[in-house]
Amino acid sequence: TLGQFKVPQALEAMTSDNYTTFIERSQAVVAFAVDRRIGAGAGFSGDNWTGDVAVFGQNARVQDGGKDEGMGVSGRFTYVPWKTDNGILHMGIWGSVEEPQNSTDEVVRFRARPESHVTSVRLVDTSTIDNVNEIMKLGLEGAWIMGSMAVQGEYIKTDVSRKTTDLLDPKVDVDFDGYYVQASYLTGGNSRAYKGGAFGRTKASDAWEFAV
Numbered sequence: 001t002l003g004q005f006k007v008p009q010a011l012e013a014m015t016s017d018n019y020t021t022f023i024e025r026s027q028a029v030v031a032f033a034v035d036r037r038i039g040a041g042a043g044f045s046g047d048n049w050t051g052d053v054a055v056f057g058q059n060a061r062v063q064d065g066g067k068d069e070g071m072g073v074s075g076r077f078t079y080v081p082w083k084t085d086n087g088i089l090h091m092g093i094w095g096s097v098e099e100p101q102n103s104t105d106e107v108v109r110f111r112a113r114p115e116s117h118v119t120s121v122r123l124v125d126t127s128t129i130d131n132v133n134e135i136m137k138l139g140l141e142g143a144w145i146m147g148s149m150a151v152q153g154e155y156i157k158t159d160v161s162r163k164t165t166d167l168l169d170p171k172v173d174v175d176f177d178g179y180y181v182q183a184s185y186l187t188g189g190n191s192r193a194y195k196g197g198a199f200g201r202t203k204a205s206d207a208w209e210f211a212v
Helices: 029-032
Strands: 001-005 035-044 051-054 071-084 087-099 132-146 149-162 174-185 208-211
Touching: 029 174, 035 071, 071 132
Parallel strands: none
Antiparallel strands: 001 035, 035 051, 051 071, 071 087, 087 132, 132 149, 149 174, 174 208
C-alpha cells in the first residue's frame, strides 16, 4: 500500500468506526495510537494470522510549509488460536518507533476529545512535551466472541525519550499508559462479525445490542 492509509496499530483503530461497539473509539486508542498517515506498507495473512508493517510520515491533511515532520515505523501481528462457527479468540501485539520533526521544535502532544466532539474539553491532554528524541509504543490486544457475547480490551504503553541539552536542566523522559475493556451482547442469536484481524460489518436481524 502506498499513500494515505491506516498505520497498523490497535484493534479499535484498525476496525472501521462504522463497526465499533460505541459511537467513538476508546480515548486510550484515540490519544496514543497513530491514525492515517502518508507512507508505504505491506500486509500478509494466513488462515489464522495477519501481519502488517509500515513506514510513515505525516498526515496528508497537515500543512506545515514543507517542514520535515519526521518518520516512524510500525508493525502489527494478530493470531486466532481458537475458532468455531460462532466464536473466535483474537490475540494481537503491535509496536512502533517514531522520531519527531527535525527542527528546533521537536515536540509531541497526546490528547483526545470525549464523546462525539461536542466539546473542546480534552479528557486526555499531556500538553506540549519538548526536546523529544524518540517515541516508542507497544500495544497488546485481545478479543473473544462466543455467540451473542463479545469482549475486547487493549493496553497501550508510550515511552517518550527526551534530549538533554543543558546539564543544569536535564529533560526527564516520560511514559504513559492507556487501556480499556468493553463487553457487548446482541439479542436474537446474532453474533458480532470478525475478519482479518479486525471487527467487520455485523448483519443482525431484529436485534438489540447492550454494551458496557
